[in-house]
Amino acid sequence: MTENQIQAGSSVESQCKKCKTVTDHHVVVMSGEKIAKVECKVCNARHAYVSPTAEPKVKKPATPRPKKAALASTKQALALAEQWEKLVTPCAKPLTYSMERTFQIGDVIDHPTFGLGYVQKLMKPCTAEIQFKDAIRNMRCGTFK
Numbered sequence: 001m002t003e004n005q006i007q008a009g010s011s012v013e014s015q016c017k018k019c020k021t022v023t024d025h026h027v028v029v030m031s032g033e034k035i036a037k038v039e040c041k042v043c044n045a046r047h048a049y050v051s052p053t054a055e056p057k058v059k060k061p062a063t064p065r066p067k068k069a070a071l072a073s074t075k076q077a078l079a080l081a082e083q084w085e086k087l088v089t090p091c092a093k094p095l096t097y098s099m100e101r102t103f104q105i106g107d108v109i110d111h112p113t114f115g116l117g118y119v120q121k122l123m124k125p126c127t128a129e130i131q132f133k134d135a136i137r138n139m140r141c142g143t144f145k
Helices: 068-088
Strands: 011-016 021-031 034-040 046-048 108-111 115-123 127-132 136-140
Touching: 011 034, 068 115, 068 127, 108 127, 115 136
Parallel strands: none
Antiparallel strands: 011 021, 021 034, 034 046, 108 115, 115 127, 127 136
16 A cells, blocks of 8 residues: 555545535545545534535526416416407497496406406306406306396
């Protein structure tokens, strides 16, 4: 065995991850000819071997990725808005929304909060499914036959 040969138990200098400085370490694990793990003689922390001359790694900030559900909902919202545009545009005079008013399928209404909407379906009891630009909502309405 030569003097320069490093083996488990040998003393080497390494950057300690806990001490955040270059200190003496004992070699704990060897992977072939390379040092895999070391133990600090100062704080007794075990960690992967880091060469004392190695440059510290700078982490790049993670780039946020759009979620798949968000992409799907965006596509759905665009499709809904296009459909709404086709249904509402031909109407010259929309009906004013009131919870007591009776509507029919195909009516275009003007709601004070949600804006223009298209009556898609009438449901019992006294509920109409209305498509607005941003969403489809179930709204209360007067009785229907």
